[in-house]
Amino acid sequence: MTVVMIYGFQGRFSGDSKYTWSHPDVGATHKCMLFLRQQSEAYDFEAALDECGRYGFTNIENMRGGKLQIDVLNTDLYRGFAGFYEEALSSGAALVYYPHKDAADGDAA
Secondary structure, eight states: OOEEEEEEEEEEEOSOOSSOOOOOOTTOEEEEEEEEEESSSSOOHHHHHHHHHHTTEEEEEEEEEEEOOGGGGGSTTTGGGHHHHHHHHHHSEEEEEEOOOOGGGTSOO
16 A cells, blocks of 8 residues: 655755755755655654655654645645645655755754
8 A cells, every 4th residue: 555654854964865855955954755665664763764864864863654634635734735745646756845044144954
């Protein structure tokens, strides 16, 4: 049974990505969500860590996981995640990072 699991984490972007994507600045640390296609609902943190590495993230902290509840993608709050779900189903994974400014720039993170 194919499912999409979501793994939340914080990590540093190393710049060493196996994918061409709109990534953050090298050395920046961000909170992220990895949408990962799996064959079971069991957490596979090892596979998730490997995929984070392919996206160029290192120093992974606070990884947690959960099964994506497909019906929430029809709500206003989560409709924007439908594309990441579709990408994970078709290509195996999708990653979202949450950009922020450093407190040193005068903005709260």
